[in-house]
Amino acid sequence: xxxxxxxxxxxxxxxxxxxxxxxxxxxxxxxxxxxxxxxxxxxxxxxxxxxxxxxxxxxxxxxxxxxxxxxxxxxxxxxxxxxxxxxxxxxxxxxxxxxxxxxxxxxxxxxxxxxxxxxxxxxxxxxxxxxxxxxxxxxxxxxxxxxxxxxxxxxxxxxxxxxxxxxxxxxxxxxxxxxxxxxxxxxxxxxxxxxxxxxxxxxxxxxxxxxxxxxxxxxxxxxxxxxxxxxxxxxxxxxxxxxxxxxxxxxxxxxxxxxxxxxxxxxxxxxxxxxxxxxxxxxxxxxxxxxxxxxxxxxxxxxxxxxxxxxxxxxxxxxxxxxxxxxxxxxxxxxxxxxxxxxxxxxxxxxxxxxxxxxxxxxxxxxxxxxxxxxxxxxxxxxxxxxxxxxxxxxxxxxxxxxxxxxxxxxxxxxxxxxxxxxxxxxxxxxxxxxxxxxxxxxxxxxxxxxxxxxxxxxxxxxxxxxxxxxxxxxxxxxxxxxxxxxxxxxxxxxxxxxxxxxxxxxxxxxxxxxxxxxxxxxxxxxxxxxxxxxxxxxxxxxxxxxxxxxxxxxxxxxxxxxxxxxxxxxxxxxxxxxxxxxxxxxxxxxxxxxxxxxxxxxxxxxxxxxxxxxxxxx
Numbered sequence: 001x002x003x004x005x006x007x008x009x010x011x012x013x014x015x016x017x018x019x020x021x022x023x024x025x026x027x028x029x030x031x032x033x034x035x036x037x038x039x040x041x042x043x044x045x046x047x048x049x050x051x052x053x054x055x056x057x058x059x060x061x062x063x064x065x066x067x068x069x070x071x072x073x074x075x076x077x078x079x080x081x082x083x084x085x086x087x088x089x090x091x092x093x094x095x096x097x098x099x100x101x102x103x104x105x106x107x108x109x110x111x112x113x114x115x116x117x118x119x120x121x122x123x124x125x126x127x128x129x130x131x132x133x134x135x136x137x138x139x140x141x142x143x144x145x146x147x148x149x150x151x152x153x154x155x156x157x158x159x160x161x162x163x164x165x166x167x168x169x170x171x172x173x174x175x176x177x178x179x180x181x182x183x184x185x186x187x188x189x190x191x192x193x194x195x196x197x198x199x200x201x202x203x204x205x206x207x208x209x210x211x212x213x214x215x216x217x218x219x220x221x222x223x224x225x226x227x228x229x230x231x232x233x234x235x236x237x238x239x240x241x242x243x244x245x246x247x248x249x250x251x252x253x254x255x256x257x258x259x260x261x262x263x264x265x266x267x268x269x270x271x272x273x274x275x276x277x278x279x280x281x282x283x284x285x286x287x288x289x290x291x292x293x294x295x296x297x298x299x300x301x302x303x304x305x306x307x308x309x310x311x312x313x314x315x316x317x318x319x320x321x322x323x324x325x326x327x328x329x330x331x332x333x334x335x336x337x338x339x340x341x342x343x344x345x346x347x348x349x350x351x352x353x354x355x356x357x358x359x360x361x362x363x364x365x366x367x368x369x370x371x372x373x374x375x376x377x378x379x380x381x382x383x384x385x386x387x388x389x390x391x392x393x394x395x396x397x398x399x400x401x402x403x404x405x406x407x408x409x410x411x412x413x414x415x416x417x418x419x420x421x422x423x424x425x426x427x428x429x430x431x432x433x434x435x436x437x438x439x440x441x442x443x444x445x446x447x448x449x450x451x452x453x454x455x456x457x458x459x460x461x462x463x464x465x466x467x468x469x470x471x472x473x474x475x476x477x478x479x480x481x482x483x484x485x486x487x488x489x490x491x492x493x494x495x496x497x498x499x500x501x502x503x504x505x506x507x508x509x510x511x512x513x514x515x516x517x518x519x520x521x522x523x524x525x526x527x528x529x530x531x532x533x534x535x536x537x538x539x540x541x542x543x544x545x546x547x548x549x550x551x552x553x554x555x556x557x558x559x560x561x562x563x564x565x566x567x568x569x570x571x572x573x574x575x576x577x578x579x580x581x582x583x584x585x586x587x588x589x590x591x592x593x594x595x596x597x598x599x600x601x602x603x604x605x606x607x608x609x610x611x612x613x614x615x616x617x618x619x
Contacts, residue, residue: 034596038565038566038569038596039596039597041569041570042565042569042592042593042596042597043076043597045573045589045592045593046069046072046073046076046593046597048589049065049068049069049586049589049590049593050069050073050080050084052065052586052589053065053066053068053069053084053586055582055586056540056543056583057538057540058537058538058540058542058543059091059094059095060095060120060124060542060543060544061540061542061543061583062088062091063088063091063092063095063124063128064124064127064543064544064547065543065586066084066085066087066088066091067085067088067124067127067128067131068547068590069084069590070082070084070085070088070131071131071132071134071135072590072593072594072597072598074135076597081135082136082139085128085131085132085139085143088128089128089143089146089147092121092124092125092128092147093146093147095121096121096125096147096148096149096157097149098117099114099117099118099121099149099157100113100114100117101114101151101152101157102114102151102152116534118157120544122158122160123544124544125147125158126160126164128143128147129143129144129147129164129168130167133167133168133171134171137168137171137172137174137175138172138176138179140168140171141165141168141172141183144161144164144165144168148161162187162190162191162193162195163193163194163195165183165187166183166184166187166193166195166196166198166199167195167198167199168183169183169184169187169199169202170195170198170199170201170202170203171202173199173202173203173205173206173207174202174206177203177206177207177210178207178210180199180202180203180210181203181207181210181213181214183199184196184199184200184203184214184217185214185217188217188218188221191257191258191259192218192221192222192259192260192263192267194263194266196214196218197266197267197270199214200214200215200218200270200274200286201270201273201274204274204277204286208278208283208284209284211274211286212284212286215271215274215286215287218267219287219291219294219295221257221259222259222264222267222295222298223294223298224257226257227257227258227259228257228258228259229258229259229260229261229264229298229302230258230259230260230261231261231302231306261299261302264295264298264299265299265316265317267295268292268295268296268299268317269316271286271287271292271295272292274286275287275292292320293324296317296320296321296324296325297324297325299317299321300317300321300325300328300329300332301328303317303321303328303332303335304328304331304332304335306335309332309335309336310336310340311336311340311341311343311344311347312343312347314332314336314344315344315347315348315351316351318332318344318348319348319351319352346376346379349372349376349379349380350379350380350383353368353369353372353380353383354383356368357384357387362388362393362396362399362400365384365400366384366399366400366403369381369384369403377403377405378404378405378406381400381401381403381404382400382401382404382408382413384400385397385398385400385401385404385413385417386413388400389413389416389417389420394417394420394421394423394424395421395424395425395428397413397417398417398421401413401414401417421437422434422437422438422440422441422446422450423449423450423453425437426450426451426453426454426457427453427457428457429454429457429458429460429461431454431458431466434450434454437450438450438451443486444477444478444479444490445486445487445489445490447474447477448474448477448478448490448493448494449489449490449493451470451471451473451474451477452471452474452493452494452496452497453493454470455467455470455471455474455497455500455501456496456497456500458470459500459501460500464501467500467501468501471494471497471498471501474493474494474497475494477490478490478491478494482513482516491509491510491513492554494509495509495510495560496556496559496560496563499560499563499564499567500563503563503564503566503567503568504567506563506564507564507567507568507571507572507575510575511575511578514575514578517579518578518579518580521579521580521581521584522580525541525581540583541581541583541584542583543583543586543587546583546584546587547587550587550591551605551608552608556605557591557595557605558591558594558595558601558602558605559602561591561592561595561596562595562596565592565595565596572592573589573592576588576589576591576592577589
């Protein structure tokens with residue numbers, strides 16, 4: 001992943017581009033909205049991509065391409081898709097066999113190369129299993145067991161097999177709950193992995209009886225006489241003590257079954273959530289009140305004995321501890337100390353509020369907050385504003401935030417709401433409010449973003465005349481010179497709005513910049529090779545980098561592609577083929593097929609952006 005920081009410059013067209021405003025198309029292609037002619041063209045394109053997946057010289061690229069096309073092909077030709085997946089599995093197995101083994105006498109360069117190779121193989125293996133697991137979890141489980149290699153000690157070189165197996169068990173639960181239960185129970189013999197809780201949720205949803213049975217198995221492990229619950233206290237001390245403790249924790253056979261304290265806490269949270277669902281759906285609860293009390297007692301005793309304790313660590317359990325064991329609750333509060341008491345009370349209050357506010361409307365949440373003590377309300381307004389902001393409900397976030405009486409010294413949330421509000425108003429299509437917001441914007445690039453968003457919203461409501469006027473205004477603000485990322489973003493935003501109103505102009509706008517796009521791509525590749533950053537290997541651009549930057553930098557490509565292909569499929573395909581690099585041409589064509597043939601493409605696009613946002617900032 002480290003090499004990607006050098007490569008964010010180059011992917012910047014309609015399929016591989018800079019971040020666009022969240023623009024909704026005039027019409028969205030639903031599952032059955034494709035015309036027969038357009039669907040036939042998309043399937044022909046996908047069939048060609050199956051063959052083109054073999055064109056790459058890098059094994060990692062061939063495997064990656066096969067995963068992409070096989071997953072998209074599955075619902076149309078499962079037999080061929082299975083064959084493509086199997087080819088990917090076979091070549092990945094060969095690749096895994098080429099990973100250098102650990103060598104204690106090796107130099108730093110050897111270790112670095114080995115780590116990069118191993119990490120690439122692990123990521124590709126996970127991606128293959130994730131794609132295959134969504135299609136045929138049993139096939140994926142078989143692939144997991146075959147895609148392996150032992151180190152000198154006889155253990156797998158991959159450390160996440162247990163987590164992957166449990167993830168697949170959660171998917172298997174949909175079709176074969178009994179098999180999922182057996183996998184989860186087998187994994188419990190080696191320890192409690194956090195992924196077992198997602199398996200538990202899936203299993204309980206499909207088969208409540210087996211879900212309850214797995215819950216009891218977990219409780220049995222937690223309460224076992226040979227079980228040692230490892231708390232943060234076990235890791236605090238001098239270096240020698242820490243080393244000895246870690247050795248004990250690793251060598252389960254020397255101290256019996258070990259469980260991390262946070263795993264018990266997470267299990268308890270999961271069980272509480274399932275119990276709440278049980279009440280709502282009139283199903284049998286996974287834990288009885290006596291069992292809840294027993295687990296709370298176990299946790300409370302650990303907290304009381306733990307040398308170092310924080311308000312954050314105990315806040316979620318304090319309501320239950322206070323209910324069942326008031327004396328221990330007081331002991332915990334004394335241990336935390338007076339300085340942490342206010343923090344603890346605030347955290348408990350927020351947790352109670354979060355439970356009360358679940359599934360409530362904004363007005364109902366306001367009513368809940370207004371019944372709370374005055375000294376708690378500002379924190380709860382903040383929490384409600386932050387939640388609404390995270391969910392994309394910017395106007396609600398502003399409403400909650402505006403209720404806060406005591407302002408914070410550094411209010412990042414207020415700044416975020418202020419920046420997001422113009423686009424939120426534009427998506428709503430409120431001309432008057434958007435005009436007021438536009439007056440406060442500082443740059444033409446910001447105004448173009450808001451105006452193009454408003455254009456699409458107004459067009460969606462049927463007022464094409466006003467939409468055209470707004471788009472003309474946005475177009476007039478563009479300088480016509482693409483000197484930086486902000487200019488590029490403006491080009492793409494204008495093109496997306498044109499795709500809704502006048503697709504011909506969108507094509508022209510994009511095609512006129514093809515030479516520039518290729519120049520930027522070439523420059524970025526030159527820089528990557530100069531820095532030996534790894535996105536280019538053996539003169540071939542890595543497909544995982546193309547994919548990552550594409551989804552990361554243009555989260556609304558699906559909407560744009562749908563509008564352009566509906567207007568002129570062949571011209572859209574021709575635009576994709578104007579890239580100078582074959583790797584980008586392949587992925588651009590893949591994104592066209594994906595946008596048209598995968599009804600969940602927009603959701604996947606959105607999730608990919610969310611999941612990679614942290615990685616983007618980190619690197």
